[in-house]
Amino acid sequence: xSSIAKDxxxxxxxxxxxxxxxxxxxxVFLLVKILYVFSFLxxxxxxxITDYFSLPASFYVLAKKPWSIISxxxxxxxxxxxxxxxxxxxxxxxxxxxxxxxxxxxxxxxxGGISGAVLFILSFNLFPVFATALPNAVALGSSAxxxxxxxxxxxxxxxxxIRLLLIGNIKLKHIAIVSIVLDIMSIPQGNAGGHIAxxxxxxxxxxxxxxxxGGNDIANSFNRIMDNLSSYLKKDPxxxxxxxxxxxxxxxxxxxxxxxxxxxxxxxxxxxxxxEGLTKEEKDILxxxxxx
Numbered sequence: 394x395s396s397i398a399k400d401x402x403x404x405x406x407x408x409x410x411x412x413x414x415x416x417x418x419x420x421v422f423l424l425v426k427i428l429y430v431f432s433f434l435x436x437x438x439x440x441x442i443t444d445y446f447s448l449p450a451s452f453y454v455l456a457k458k459p460w461s462i463i464s465x466x467x468x469x470x471x472x473x474x475x476x477x478x479x480x481x482x483x484x485x486x487x488x489x490x491x492x493x494x495x496x497x498x499x500x501x502x503x504x505g506g507i508s509g510a511v512l513f514i515l516s517f518n519l520f521p522v523f524a525t526a527l528p529n530a531v532a533l534g535s536s537a538x539x540x541x542x543x544x545x546x547x548x549x550x551x552x553x554x555i556r557l558l559l560i561g562n563i564k565l566k567h568i569a570i571v572s573i574v575l576d577i578m579s580i581p582q583g584n585a586g587g588h589i590a591x592x593x594x595x596x597x598x599x600x601x602x603x604x605x606x607g608g609n610d611i612a613n614s615f616n617r618i619m620d621n622l623s624s625y626l627k628k629d630p631x632x633x634x635x636x637x638x639x640x641x642x643x644x645x646x647x648x649x650x651x652x653x654x655x656x657x658x659x660x661x662x663x664x665x666x667x668x669e670g671l672t673k674e675e676k677d678i679l680x681x682x683x684x685x
Contacts, residue, residue: 418535425442450513463506467535482539488546497612505540505601509590512592517586548569549606
């Protein structure tokens with residue numbers, strides 16, 4: 394078990410953003426289900442976790458748990474719900490990373506999910522048909538985020554063709570169009586909030602890539618926030634000991650530049666051929682770098 398846990402930890406650290414997103418979604422699902430099992434076995438009252446982290450349509454309830462506008466997109470009700478979304482995320486994410494970088498994948502996932510949340514909340518507060526359902530309506534799942542990624546790659550390369558089992562070759566633009574049409578038609582049929590959130594995610598994916606094609610990255614502010622957060626979390630008091638080194642400043646800077654160049658080359662290789670394409674020496678270099 395310890396070996397499995399070590400492998401998972403290593404893959405998470407060295408994996409690309411797609412790997413991390415899938416790991417987080419699966420990890421959150423397992424954690425929630427395990428907590429429910431312990432609650433059942435030991436007869437411990439447990440506030441419904443899905444209710445605590447799912448997104449409410451009511452502004453009044455949302456004010457009590459504002460974090461849910463983020464947490465809801467990593468939460469799934471059932472294994473089938475998780476499996477379906479993770480398959481679509483893997484499929485869309487692989488194509489996405491052939492056009493864009495890891496940072497843009499995270500931006501599309503999170504901001505697409507937020508866009509889906511905004512449309513979900515606004516719709517339930519504006520349309521009279523949802524008035525009676527408003528107080529208890531909630532949304533959860535990564536579908537809006539995943540559809541943002543699907544729409545992004547369909548906007549970037551609409552004629553990109555893929556082969557689907559039992560269907561054959563189909564273009565991305567056709568997958569996107571069918572997905573949107575089905576969501577619109579399904580709104581009156583049940584799970585209206587989920588279908589509306591999907592449309593919000595799809596709109597962001599389309600807008601994001603259209604803006605990128607025009608030279609404008611509308612996710613810049615979000616990326617700066619994430620970069621600052623990442624820098625803060627990586628701060629290590631052990632770094633202060635580095636100044637007691639015996640090497641000269643010039644030698645230290647030269648070695649640091651050389652090591653960073655090696656890491657950059659390895660990361661470029663991962664982006665092109667995946668982690669499994671690395672040699673054992675390259676994997677060891679990345680693993681040691683992740684420990685610093």
